[in-house]
Amino acid sequence: MKKIAIAGTGYVGLVTGVCLAEIGHDVICVDRDPQKINTLLKGEATFYEPGLEELMKNNLEAGRLIFTTSPTIGYQDADIIMITVGTPNDPNGSLDLQYIEQISKEIGRTITRNNILIVTKSTVPLGTNEKIKEWIQSELRSPLYFHLAANPEFLRQGAAVYDTFHGDRIIIGSDSKEALHTLEELYKPLHIPIIKTDTKSAELIKIASNSFLALKISYVNALSSICEQIGGNIEEVTLGMGMDARIGTSFLNAGVGFGGSCLPKDTKEVTHLANEVGEPIRLLDEVLEINKRQELRLIDKALARFKSLKGKKAALLGLSFKPNTDDVRESVSIKMAKRLVMEGAIVTAYDPVAIRNAKRELGEIISYSDTLEQALMNADLAFIGTEWEEIKNIPITMFSEWMTEPVIFDGRNCFQLDAMKGFPIEYHSIGRPCVIGKENIIKTFGLGLG
Numbered sequence: 001m002k003k004i005a006i007a008g009t010g011y012v013g014l015v016t017g018v019c020l021a022e023i024g025h026d027v028i029c030v031d032r033d034p035q036k037i038n039t040l041l042k043g044e045a046t047f048y049e050p051g052l053e054e055l056m057k058n059n060l061e062a063g064r065l066i067f068t069t070s071p072t073i074g075y076q077d078a079d080i081i082m083i084t085v086g087t088p089n090d091p092n093g094s095l096d097l098q099y100i101e102q103i104s105k106e107i108g109r110t111i112t113r114n115n116i117l118i119v120t121k122s123t124v125p126l127g128t129n130e131k132i133k134e135w136i137q138s139e140l141r142s143p144l145y146f147h148l149a150a151n152p153e154f155l156r157q158g159a160a161v162y163d164t165f166h167g168d169r170i171i172i173g174s175d176s177k178e179a180l181h182t183l184e185e186l187y188k189p190l191h192i193p194i195i196k197t198d199t200k201s202a203e204l205i206k207i208a209s210n211s212f213l214a215l216k217i218s219y220v221n222a223l224s225s226i227c228e229q230i231g232g233n234i235e236e237v238t239l240g241m242g243m244d245a246r247i248g249t250s251f252l253n254a255g256v257g258f259g260g261s262c263l264p265k266d267t268k269e270v271t272h273l274a275n276e277v278g279e280p281i282r283l284l285d286e287v288l289e290i291n292k293r294q295e296l297r298l299i300d301k302a303l304a305r306f307k308s309l310k311g312k313k314a315a316l317l318g319l320s321f322k323p324n325t326d327d328v329r330e331s332v333s334i335k336m337a338k339r340l341v342m343e344g345a346i347v348t349a350y351d352p353v354a355i356r357n358a359k360r361e362l363g364e365i366i367s368y369s370d371t372l373e374q375a376l377m378n379a380d381l382a383f384i385g386t387e388w389e390e391i392k393n394i395p396i397t398m399f400s401e402w403m404t405e406p407v408i409f410d411g412r413n414c415f416q417l418d419a420m421k422g423f424p425i426e427y428h429s430i431g432r433p434c435v436i437g438k439e440n441i442i443k444t445f446g447l448g449l450g
């Protein structure tokens with residue numbers, strides 16, 4: 001069993017550390033944020049992720065998992081150090097490497113043994129592992145030999161523990177045979193296909209995968225706008241498309257666009273890289289542009305329907321960027337909330353777990369409720385931004401019973417059109433006909449709804 005240090009204990013670092021402890025390794029998670037470490041030491045996860053806290057507690061109790069703010073305690077005895085700090089976009093659209101540089105230098109200052117393996121799990125621009133090597137070397141107190149590998153992370157927030165144990169693939173890229181072998185042995189117990197590549201290919205696989213997923217989403221969203229104009233139904237279109245095994249059904253859901261800390265920034269990174277090497281991919285500029293248009297599409301629909309939202313009571317259902325997480329980074333719901341407030345609506349939001357994080361972004365410009373009922377009670381409009389199971393399972397009668405004027409704008413196509421037909425509500429969704437009243441489907445669509 002290995003001694004593993006996790007450098008940066010955020011979404012990726014904590015899940016990785018806990019899961020590696022679960023398969024028997026001695027893991028020490030380092031973070032520079034003392035508040036985070038104190039919370040973790042109490043056995044409380046610092047964010048919501050299904051199954052994580054229980055697994056974390058078990059491994060803390062078993063003594064396989066330690067948390068510290070000290071780089072020295074964290075890195076000096078480690079066989080493997082995994083870098084999992086954040087890489088947000090910088091103003092040029094590239095990934096900001098300031099945290100990677102800081103942590104690499106801290107690692108350089110604290111390691112004292114030869115043959116340590118340093119693994120980059122953070123999503124980084126091409127060539128970053130070479131820079132990491134230089135940054136570490138620049139701070140070494142005496143000449144040391146260490147190995148480097150790129151091992152990009154593919155976990156999905158909301159299913160991160162599951163994905164760590166059941167992912168589609170593990171990518172390891174390195175120019176060191178020893179590094180590839182060590183990582184292969186480390187991951188063997190997970191029985192996940194392992195792809196070994198050179199370092200730059202591994203770096204590229206990550207951002208290429210995320211930008212391709214973004215492309216799929218934006219393509220379907222662009223088609224959904226066509227459906228709204230011609231009177232088609234995007235769900236039937238994507239069902240027909242997805243039956244073609246070459247296309248597949250996943251990531252073909254129309255909605256108000258993608259958010260989160262990965263898809264937008266990784267897509268920007270590919271466009272930035274493509275421009276830098278003189279091989280521009282304008283297609284990806286359009287992917288981002290479509291997503292931007294899509295984010296406020298529901299509000300545009302509501303404005304087309306009501307002319308003004310001033311003084312309207314709006315329930316906003318779901319605040320996280322996707323279900324099963326409390327992460328609101330780049331969440332479309334947050335953008336919707338801001339725009340609704342700008343339009344003069346009085347907004348009350350509900351989310352099962354993301355209210356605390358949403359408050360940091362939105363403060364008191366909207367109200368928050370602890371229950372769906374409280375959010376919907378006496379509302380004129382309801383906007384659905386996140387497809388939480390709890391939201392998808394609201395009995396449809398609740399909309400008509402609780403709301404004053406039950407007009408629903410569903411950004412995640414949570415409800416079947418047929419199910420809506422029998423209720424006295426007005427239901428607008430993405431790329432599908434609008435349902436009005438008990439049994440009438442109005443044959444006008446989208447923005448031009450009468």
Ligand code: NAD
Pocket residue numbers: 007008009010011012013030031032033036084085086087099102103106121122123124153154155156157261262
């Ligand atoms: P995060 O912001 O949740 O976590 C980063 C952590 O690093 C924070 O806790 C921060 O305090 C800590 N940190 C920063 N500098 C430090 C230092 N010098 N020493 C110790 N700790 C330090 O980020 P995240 O969402 O976990 O993402 C991490 C990386 O993984 C990013 O590159 C991201 O693109 C990539 N990634 C994220 C996901 C995801 O779903 N969140 C999935 C795949 C890949």
